[in-house]
Amino acid sequence: MASPKKKLQGLVAATITPMTENGEINFSVIGQYVDYLVKEQGVKNIFVNGTTGEGLSLSVSERRQVAEEWVTKGKDKLDQVVIHVGALSLKESQELAQHAAEIGADGIAVIAPFFLKPWSKDVLINFLKEVAAAAPALPFYYYHIPALTGVKIRAEELLDGIQDKIPTFQGLKFSDTDLLDFGQCVDQNRQQQFAFLFGVDEQLLSALVMGATGAVGSTYNYLGRKTSQMLEAFERKDFSLALNYQFCIQRFINFVVKLGFGVSQTKAIMTLVSGIPMGPPRLPLQKASREFTDSVEAKLKSLDFLSFSDLKDGNLEAGS
Numbered sequence: 136m137a138s139p140k141k142k143l144q145g146l147v148a149a150t151i152t153p154m155t156e157n158g159e160i161n162f163s164v165i166g167q168y169v170d171y172l173v174k175e176q177g178v179k180n181i182f183v184n185g186t187t188g189e190g191l192s193l194s195v196s197e198r199r200q201v202a203e204e205w206v207t208k209g210k211d212k213l214d215q216v217v218i219h220v221g222a223l224s225l226k227e228s229q230e231l232a233q234h235a236a237e238i239g240a241d242g243i244a245v246i247a248p249f250f251l252k253p254w255s256k257d258v259l260i261n262f263l264k265e266v267a268a269a270a271p272a273l274p275f276y277y278y279h280i281p282a283l284t285g286v287k288i289r290a291e292e293l294l295d296g297i298q299d300k301i302p303t304f305q306g307l308k309f310s311d312t313d314l315l316d317f318g319q320c321v322d323q324n325r326q327q328q329f330a331f332l333f334g335v336d337e338q339l340l341s342a343l344v345m346g347a348t349g350a351v352g353s354t355y356n357y358l359g360r361k362t363s364q365m366l367e368a369f370e371r372k373d374f375s376l377a378l379n380y381q382f383c384i385q386r387f388i389n390f391v392v393k394l395g396f397g398v399s400q401t402k403a404i405m406t407l408v409s410g411i412p413m414g415p416p417r418l419p420l421q422k423a424s425r426e427f428t429d430s431v432e433a434k435l436k437s438l439d440f441l442s443f444s445d446l447k448d449g450n451l452e453a454g455s
């Protein structure tokens with residue numbers, strides 16, 4: 136059983152992996168990035184080496200170094216650092232899980248292997264169990280993201296009896312729009328103290344209604360404050376205010392979705408908003424276009440819910 140730890144709740148930022156213009160990891164800005172999340176966005180939990188962090192595009196050695204840097208720089212500043220250790224190779228996943236435990240991370244998360252795929256719930260559980268066993272003292276989270284893995288085993292079925300197989304199982308990161316599946320995960324596990332973390336930022340309010348206990352997402356890097364206001368309004372049962380916040384967030388996300396939105400664009404937006412250079416993504420991703428960055432900058436300036444006091448032209452250069 137994982138050592139009792141405070142439950143992972145509230146907002147969790149899925150960290151970007153900063154890179155230099157020639158494609159190496161830019162470790163030098165991670166300390167600054169931690170301070171930005173804590174001070175400017177009020178976000179104290181992070182999810183490292185996931186989708187947004189291009190975790191599957193990094194080498195195992197890079198993943199270890201990135202995880203270590205976040206844990207080191209986050210010490211005494213962040214509440215929880217969860218490391219995504221999913222990989223196609225069970226061995227690599229186990230190595231990363233064990234490493235996460237050694238460096239003092241607060242939890243590990245794993246996606247379904249997505250090339251040779253598990254075709255049944257039992258096979259997927261067996262894979263996850265082998266990874267979890269490599270870090271027996273760390274809380275384990277299953278990262279459900281069927282649109283990207285192609286593994287469509289419903290989370291609700293996977294969770295049925297999961298703690299008998301994986302004693303460290305502590306929660307689910309649910310990145311899908313199927314609120315029937317998500318709602319049933321919550322409904323059928325009310326006796327457990329699981330974390331139900333939603334991963335579709337533009338629909339978080341609906342998931343809160345279904346019982347989400349927190350959220351992991353890319354937009355909390357720069358919309359953390361705004362999203363926290365929505366969470367507070369929801370807690371106070373001021374649903375119309377909460378909806379206003381969700382609509383504000385949606386207007387921005389909808390704007391970028393129409394321009395074409397993904398990890399590359401997240402890097403460009405974060406560079407713009409935070410002033411910290413996130414650099415280009417790694418192939419097969421392509422850098423966001425100059426047109427994208429220009430449109431987003433104009434949009435950000437026209438929205439009153441972000442503070443752009445430090446949105447400087449210089450920052451634009453770094454991101455474009």
Ligand SMILES: CC(=O)N[C@H](C=O)[C@@H](O)[C@H](O)[C@H](O)CO
Nearest residue numbers: 186310334335336337352353354
């Ligand atoms: C596919 C993907 O990257 N999903 C992210 C997390 O799971 C989300 O945070 C989205 O980036 C966000 O909801 C915007 O669509």
Ligand SMILES: CC(=O)C(=O)O
Nearest residue numbers: 149185186187352353
């Ligand atoms: C969004 C998210 O959770 C990820 O980047 O993995």
